[in-house]
Amino acid sequence: MRKRLITIGVLASIVAVLILLLSFSKAQPTLISAYFNGRGDDLREVIKQAVLRGQGSVDIALYDFTDQKLKEFLAGIAHSREVRLLLSSEGGGHHYERQICQQLLAVVQAKHLSNMHHKFAVIGSEIVITGSANWTPNSLDVEANNIVVIRDGNISSSYEGEFNRLWGKATAGCP
Helix, strand or coil: CCHHHHHHHHHHHHHHHHHHHHHCCCCCCEEEEEHHHCCCCCCHHHHHHHHHHCCCCEEEEEEEEEEHHHHHHHHCCCCCCCCCEEEEEECCCCHHHHHHHHCCCCCCEEECCCCCCCCCECCCCCCCEEEECCCHHHHHHCCCCCEEECCCCCHHHHHHHHHHHHHHHHCCCCC
16 A cells, blocks of 8 residues: 555656646747857858748848848848838948838838947847847958847847837938
């Protein structure tokens, strides 16, 4: 009888541990990946793949955006997903940035803001792309820069809050 009670107790403990483990497994773990163009990582491709992995809207806040390949990529996804583009009014490639922004206006919402030096994108409610790289050919291909991709709902929510705060202050249209 005592052996049977011990066996039942052990089984109950195992079941309790399994239930506990299963309840924790429902939460998505934070995944963080860092990429460096100096190590040969293709930062442009990292950005594209992170956007494609996520679901839902794409909110982008950039100091400088002059990369034609990323412009074409965003134009393509904007037909099936909401894309909001927030640009700095002082970006370095102002003429090219204005051209890219105007070409995207048919399919994305765009605003601009002074004194903004961010470089991040929020994909749905789960992925953040951030780092030192502006979305320019020079920054992505020549200068030593990084992109960090974070998959975490809490961090994504924090970045989305910052994006929405700035979006509310920004001026509609291209810089």
